[in-house]
Amino acid sequence: MAVCDTLVIMGGGVMGRGMARLFAKAGMRVTLVDVRDIDFVHPGVTLAHEPPGEPVPDLVIEAVFEDRDVKQSVFARIEACYGGRPVLATNTSGLPLDELGASLTYPHRFLAMHFYQPADLFPLIEVVRGARTEDSAMAVAEAAVRRAGREPIVLQRAVNGYLINRLQHSILHEAYHLLESGIATAETIDKVAKLLLGPRMCITGLLEQKDLAGLEMHAQAQRSIVPTLSHTGVPSAYLQDMVARGDVGVGSGRGFYDWHGRDGAAVQRRAAARLERLLAYLQKDEAE
Numbered sequence: 001m002a003v004c005d006t007l008v009i010m011g012g013g014v015m016g017r018g019m020a021r022l023f024a025k026a027g028m029r030v031t032l033v034d035v036r037d038i039d040f041v042h043p044g045v046t047l048a049h050e051p052p053g054e055p056v057p058d059l060v061i062e063a064v065f066e067d068r069d070v071k072q073s074v075f076a077r078i079e080a081c082y083g084g085r086p087v088l089a090t091n092t093s094g095l096p097l098d099e100l101g102a103s104l105t106y107p108h109r110f111l112a113m114h115f116y117q118p119a120d121l122f123p124l125i126e127v128v129r130g131a132r133t134e135d136s137a138m139a140v141a142e143a144a145v146r147r148a149g150r151e152p153i154v155l156q157r158a159v160n161g162y163l164i165n166r167l168q169h170s171i172l173h174e175a176y177h178l179l180e181s182g183i184a185t186a187e188t189i190d191k192v193a194k195l196l197l198g199p200r201m202c203i204t205g206l207l208e209q210k211d212l213a214g215l216e217m218h219a220q221a222q223r224s225i226v227p228t229l230s231h232t233g234v235p236s237a238y239l240q241d242m243v244a245r246g247d248v249g250v251g252s253g254r255g256f257y258d259w260h261g262r263d264g265a266a267v268q269r270r271a272a273a274r275l276e277r278l279l280a281y282l283q284k285d286e287a288e
């Protein structure tokens with residue numbers, strides 16, 4: 001049976017720190033490597049500027065900047081240190097997995113482990129097989145996820161965005177279209193997400209809910225609604241323009257909402273605490 005005891009995380013930013021907390025809490029030996037000096041202390045986590053020579057880790061997770069060249073230079077460093085002994089996982093959100101791994105010497109050890117932010121909160125972690133990943137590498141990544149008390153969502157082939165971001169982006173793309181067209185406000189769209197779609201998905205998911213409701217009416221609605229959805233095939237210009245003019249959300253004071261004079265950090269903290277309580281409730285409720 002695959003085991004995962006020692007872990008090296010490359011990149012001690014937002015995601016790397018969350019992963020370090022998660023795996024150290026599960027009793028794994030974790031080294032968090034960053035080129036910068038980082039201010040992070042957690043029992044069971046050793047900080048370093050370079051991957052340690054010994055022991056050879058079972059798993060290396062790369063969580064550096066979302067930049068192909070930076071990631072590939074980290075992969076080369078890891079292969080130079082350890083050869084093909086550890087499993088090498090990337091946490092990329094959007095870079096195509098097989099292109100990212102194209103220059104590897106040991107592509108059979110390479111896969112993606114995709115965490116959501118905060119990395120130590122959500123119960124599910126995507127584990128994605130690359131074109132040449134061997135079964136034993138998948139087994140080590142899945143063992144690490146299970147050891148941390150999380151559930152692996154296994155994808156047997158890499159698709160851009162994996163499963164969760166594909167679903168999320170398809171609904172957001174339509175939301176931007178409705179907003180841009182003046183059909184609904186940001187407040188209205190978020191109210192529907194918070195009080196209708198979100199709660200219903202928490203209980204019966206997407207597909208089970210359709211089975212429960214019966215598929216005839218749903219198939220009919222697909223025939224009339226799908227042709228009218230926003231099928232642009234390009235990123236939303238509305239969103240790209242916002243970012244180009246510096247309206248990037250809480251950080252700049254303006255995004256879909258006006259954040260001037262509001263304590264964005266307090267809103268984020270409250271949201272994280274509420275999410276934690278909701279997930280605890282849902283997991284308990286699901287188990288009953």
Ligand SMILES: NC(=O)c1ccc[n+]([C@@H]2O[C@H](COP(=O)([O-])OP(=O)(O)OC[C@H]3O[C@@H](n4cnc5c(N)ncnc54)[C@H](O)[C@@H]3O)[C@@H](O)[C@H]2O)c1
Binds near residue numbers: 011034064065070
């Ligand atoms: N933030 C999110 O919500 C989120 C969610 C899922 C996936 N991701 C992905 O996770 C990865 C990391 O994202 P993040 O938000 O933690 O980024 P971040 O900018 O917070 O952290 C990146 C860290 O990598 C370090 N770094 C850069 N080059 C390095 C190198 N050669 N060796 C070691 N460390 C190096 C940087 O100093 C920095 O501390 C990205 O690929 C991102 O797409 C992010």
